[in-house]
Amino acid sequence: MIYNIFDQAPEDNLFPVCRALNVGVIARVPLDEGSLGGKLTATTTFPVNDWRSGYFGPENLSRTVGRVEILKRILPASMTMPELALRFILSNPDVSTTIVGMRRPQHVRVNLATSDAGPLDASLLEALKPQRWDRTPQRWSD
Secondary structure (H helix, E strand, O other): OOOOOOOOOOOOHHHHHHHHOOOOOOEEOOEEEEHHOOOOOOOOOOOOOOOHHHHHOOOOOHHHHEEEHHHHHOOOOOOOOOHHHHHHHHHHOOEEEEOOOOOOOHHHHHHHHHHHOOOHHHHHHHHHHHHOOOOOOOOOOO
16 A cells, blocks of 8 residues: 555554554555655656656645655755655554665665665654645546
């Protein structure tokens, strides 16, 4: 299911059921379609044939970038945004694994090292809880 810093809804009802039934959880979209990579700006555009051109269009891009900017203020100096996003997910004991896109060998190496870094500090996890963003599906999010 989708689970990341912004989409924490599975913690409410789904994770407790999975825990009770001893069902593994695979978290997908850990970087929120790329926004938690920390590289989007208010002027980011994508080619028309790239699905992100609709998803990160005017209705969503500025709100998303604003939320990422808040996260950057919470981000420890020694950590990248993708590391924060992945370690947030892997800090939850209900999550068995996560699926993250990797386009280059360097991405694989960095993601493996991130996984080996272990869970985030409890105080950082607490600081991330209010960053939950319960979005209502919109035409652009299809």
